[in-house]
Amino acid sequence: MAGWRQRLAETARKNRVEIVDAGLTRRDLVQLGLLTAGGYLVSKLGLSTRAAGAGGAPKSPRTTPWVEELPVPAVATPVDVDALGARPTKAPAAGESGRNDPHQHWELYDPAGADHYLIENRETLASWHRELPLDRCWCFNGTFPGPRIHARHGRSVLIRFRNQLPSLDAHVGYGRPTPSTRVENGHQGSESDGHPLDTIEPGAFKDHLFLNRRAGFTDARHGSGGDPREALASLWFHDHCLGFAAQNVYRGNVGLYHVLDAFDTGDENDPSETAWRLPSGPYDVPLVLHDRSFDPDGKGFFDLFALDGILGDTFTVNGKIQPFLRVARRKYRFRILNVGATRTYELALSREHPLVRLSRDGNMLPRPLVAKRITLAVGSRADVVVDFSGLPSGSVLHLVNCREQVDGRGPLERSVPPARGQKLLQFVVDGSLDTQTDPSRIPDRLVELPPVDHAEVVTERTFVFGCANGGWSVNGKPFDPDVFSALPRQGTAEIWTLANDTVGWTLPIHVALEEHQVLSRNGVATPQDEAAREDVVMLAPGESVKTFRRFRDFTGRYVTRCSNAVLGDHAAMFQWKVVP
Numbered sequence: 001m002a003g004w005r006q007r008l009a010e011t012a013r014k015n016r017v018e019i020v021d022a023g024l025t026r027r028d029l030v031q032l033g034l035l036t037a038g039g040y041l042v043s044k045l046g047l048s049t050r051a052a053g054a055g056g057a058p059k060s061p062r063t064t065p066w067v068e069e070l071p072v073p074a075v076a077t078p079v080d081v082d083a084l085g086a087r088p089t090k091a092p093a094a095g096e097s098g099r100n101d102p103h104q105h106w107e108l109y110d111p112a113g114a115d116h117y118l119i120e121n122r123e124t125l126a127s128w129h130r131e132l133p134l135d136r137c138w139c140f141n142g143t144f145p146g147p148r149i150h151a152r153h154g155r156s157v158l159i160r161f162r163n164q165l166p167s168l169d170a171h172v173g174y175g176r177p178t179p180s181t182r183v184e185n186g187h188q189g190s191e192s193d194g195h196p197l198d199t200i201e202p203g204a205f206k207d208h209l210f211l212n213r214r215a216g217f218t219d220a221r222h223g224s225g226g227d228p229r230e231a232l233a234s235l236w237f238h239d240h241c242l243g244f245a246a247q248n249v250y251r252g253n254v255g256l257y258h259v260l261d262a263f264d265t266g267d268e269n270d271p272s273e274t275a276w277r278l279p280s281g282p283y284d285v286p287l288v289l290h291d292r293s294f295d296p297d298g299k300g301f302f303d304l305f306a307l308d309g310i311l312g313d314t315f316t317v318n319g320k321i322q323p324f325l326r327v328a329r330r331k332y333r334f335r336i337l338n339v340g341a342t343r344t345y346e347l348a349l350s351r352e353h354p355l356v357r358l359s360r361d362g363n364m365l366p367r368p369l370v371a372k373r374i375t376l377a378v379g380s381r382a383d384v385v386v387d388f389s390g391l392p393s394g395s396v397l398h399l400v401n402c403r404e405q406v407d408g409r410g411p412l413e414r415s416v417p418p419a420r421g422q423k424l425l426q427f428v429v430d431g432s433l434d435t436q437t438d439p440s441r442i443p444d445r446l447v448e449l450p451p452v453d454h455a456e457v458v459t460e461r462t463f464v465f466g467c468a469n470g471g472w473s474v475n476g477k478p479f480d481p482d483v484f485s486a487l488p489r490q491g492t493a494e495i496w497t498l499a500n501d502t503v504g505w506t507l508p509i510h511v512a513l514e515e516h517q518v519l520s521r522n523g524v525a526t527p528q529d530e531a532a533r534e535d536v537v538m539l540a541p542g543e544s545v546k547t548f549r550r551f552r553d554f555t556g557r558y559v560t561r562c563s564n565a566v567l568g569d570h571a572a573m574f575q576w577k578v579v580p
Contacts, residue, residue: 058301060294060314063129065322066426072285072318073256076147078115084160087111088207097163097204098180104189104554108211114156119147121179121200122164124252128314129321132298137252138165138175144319145288145339146237146255151212153261154225162205174302175251176244177202183237183257184379185362185512185535187215187230190556190578193512196242197481212259215514218553219491226553229450230515230533232259232362234286234335234381242481246310246341246565250302254339256286263447264364268440278358279333279385279440285325287399289376289424290316291340308505309342309408309566315401317425324426328433331387331440333358338376341565344411344506344538346403348373348418349386353397356442359383363515363533364447373402373415377508379563380536385442386427393431398423408566410506410540449531452517452548456493461486465509465539465562465572466501472562472572479571484557486576493550495519498560500539507539507572512558516547536563551578 081087090106092099103109124142125134140146151157165177178201182194191198192208200206211217214226222228235257239248260266268280278284291312293301303310314321338345349355357369361381374382391397400421405411463485466473474485488494496516500507515533518526522543537545561573 058293058295060292060301060312061132061296061298063131063314063321065423066324068130068320068323070285070318070323070325070425071320072282073143073145073148075150076117079118081111081114081116081158084116084118088158088160088209093207095204096206097201098198098206099191101191101556103191103207103209104556105211106209108213109156109158109209114158115151117147117149117157117159118162119159119255120162120164121181121253123166126252126319128292128294128300128316128319132294132321135294135298135300136173137300138177138248139252140237140255144252144254145286146253148256148286149258150266151210151257151259153212153214153231153259155212157210157212159208159210160205161200161208163200163202165202167202174304175247176241178241178244179239179248179253180241181206181208181237181253182240183208183210183235184510185232185515186210186235186257187213187232187514187553189554190558193556193558194237194240195557196240196245196559199241213553215550216552227450229448231261231263231364231447232515233264233359233364234258234337234383235362236337236339236381238339243569246569247302247304249339249565250292250310250341251300254288254290256288256335256337258335276443276446277439277441279331283328283330283440284333284335286318286335286337287425288318289336289338289340289345290319291343292316306408306566307570309564310340311343311405311408312340315422315424317399322423322425324428326428326430326433327388328435329389329391329393329429329431330434330438331385331389331442333383333385333440335381335383336374336376337381338378340378342378342408343405344378344403344508345376345401346373346411346415347376347382348400348402348421350398350400350418352418353386356385356387357382358385358446360532361515361534361536365532366448367445368442369529375403375538377536377538377563378565379508379510388427388429389438391429393429395429397427397429399425399427408564409504449517449533452519453493456550457495457548458489458492460495460497462497462499463560463574464499464501465507467505467572472567472570474572474574479573479575481575483575484577485574487579488551488576490551490553490555490578490580493548495546495548497544497546498537498539499544500541502541504541505567506541507567508563509537509539509560510535510563511537511547511549511560513554513578514550514552516549519546519548521545554578555580
C-alpha cells in the first residue's frame with residue numbers, strides 16, 4: 001500500500017495540504033509562479049486557474065433564477081455483456097485497474113440473468129446555466145448527474161467503470177484523473193466497494209459486481225434473498241479517491257443507483273397486493289443538490305486552500321442553477337440527495353406545504369412520517385412524497401434551504417423561516433399536465449426494523465474523531481492505509497460508538513458495508529419515532545453516538561470517513577477489515 005504516498009506526491013502542488021506542510025507562504029507561491037497577486041493559482045503543474053488562495057473565494061456571477069427547466073436523468077438501459085468488450089471474470093482481467101481480489105460470491109452471478117452497464121468517466125462541457133459559459137467537468141457518460149440505474153432485488157448488476165479522463169501528464173485543473181468509484185451504501189464485496197486506494201488509471205477499467213441481495217443472504221435464517229427488513233432503496237455512486245474525492249465529486253463524478261423490489265416496484269399501477277404503488281415513471285424524480293462557486297468568468301471554482309470545507313454561493317439541482325419543474329396536480333416522489341462537498345441542508349417547502357418522508361439515507365422507514373423540514377448532511381438521502389393535488393393551477397412553491405451556515409465547520413444551530421431561506425427549486429403547478437386519475441398512494445407501513453439482538457454482540461469499540469495542529473485523527477492516530485483500526489469477524493455484530501472530540505466542527509460520519517441503527521446519542525436512547533436504519537451519523541461538537549451493526553456476507557477492507565468530503569480527503573477517516 002506504500003504506493004499511495006507516491007501517487008499523492010506526484011500531484012503534491014494540487015493539494016493544499018501538501019503546500020501547507022511544505023511551509024509555503026502566499027509570497028512563496030507568488031515567487032514560485034504558482035499564485036498570482038490576485039490570489040489565483042496559475043495553470044501550472046496541474047494547479048487550477050480557478051482555485052483561490054489567500055485572497056479568498058470570489059463571488060459567483062449573478063444568474064436569472066427559474067428560467068431553465070429541471071433536467072431529469074433518464075433511467076439507463078442495460079447493454080449486452082458483449083458490448084463491454086472483454087468479458088467479466090472472477091479474477092482481475094487484463095486491462096483492469098484497482099482490483100486485486102476476486103469477486104466474492106461469483107457463483108451467484110449469471111451473465112444471462114444479470115444487467116450490465118458500461119459507464120465512462122470522461123471530460124464534459126457542462127452547462128450550469130445558460131447565462132454562464134460551458135464548464136469543463138468530469139462526468140459519468142457525459143452528464144451530471146450521471147446514469148440513473150434502476151436495479152432490482154435479486155438480479156445482479158455488473159458495472160464496468162472505464163476511465164476516459166486525461167492522463168496525469170495532460171491533466172490541468174483541480175481533481176485527480178484516477179477515480180475510485182463506489183456505490184454508497186450498497187451491500188457489496190470490498191473489491192467492488194471503491195476503496196480510496198483502488199484507483200482506476202486513465203485508459204483502464206474496473207468491474208464492480210452488485211448482487212443486489214439484502215444483507216444476511218448467507219444466513220440460513222433468511223435464505224438467499226437476505227433479511228427482508230434490510231431492503232435498500234435510493235443509493236448513489238461517486239468518486240472515492242484518497243485525497244481527491246471532494247475535488248472529483250465537485251467536478252462531476254456523481255451517478256444514481258436505485259433498487260426496486262416486490263414492495264417498491266417502481267410501478268404505481270402494479271396490481272400486486274404487496275406493491276406499495278408509490279409515484280413512478282415521470283412522477284419519480286431524483287433531486288441532486290450541489291452548491292457550487294464560480295469565478296468572475298463563470299467557470300467552476302474549487303478552493304484548494306479551504307481545509308474546513310467548501311461552501312458554494314450558488315445552488316444547483318440536477319446540474320442547473322435554480323431551475324423550475326412543472327408538476328401536475330397529483331403526488332410526486334422526490335429522491336433527494338446532497339452531493340455538495342460540505343453544506344448541510346434543512347429542507348422545507350414554501351407555504352409550509354408538508355413533506356411525507358419515506359426514507360433515511362438508502363433505507364425505507366418503518367412508516368411514512370409527515371414533516372415540515374428535513375435535514376440532509378453531505379451524502380445523506382431522503383425519499384419524500386409531495387402532494388400537489390390540492391393546489392390550483394398556476395400555484396408556485398419553492399424547495400428552500402432554511403439552515404444557516406457560514407463556513408465549512410458545520411451548520412449553525414439557528415434556522416430561518418422558508419420565506420427567508422435559500423430557494424433551490426421552483427415548482428409550478430400546471431393543470432394542463434393533469435391526468436384523469438392518480439393511482440399512486442402512500443402506504444401506511446413500509447419496512448420494519450430488524451431487531452437489535454445484543455446476544456450477537458461480540459465486542460464494543462469507540463472511535464473518537466479529533467483535530468489538532470491542523471491534522472485529523474481517530475483515537476489520536478492519523479490515517480494510515482497500512483493499519484486496520486478494527487478486525488470484526490464475519491457473521492458477528494458489534495457496538496460502535498462514534499464520538500466528535502472537536503470544538504466547532506459538525507462531522508457527518510459514513511460507515512460502509514451494512515446499515516446501522518442508533519442506540520443512543522449522548523447516552524439518551526433514540527426515541528421510537530426516530531428509530532431507523534441509516535449509514536450517515538451526524539456528530540455535533542462533543543457528541544457521541546452508539547450504534548449497532550452487523551458484519552455479514554462479505555469480507556475485506558472498508559473505510560469509515562467523514563462525508564464532509566474535504567475533511568475526509570484530509571484523513572478524517574479510519575480503515576477496518578472484515579475477517580473470516
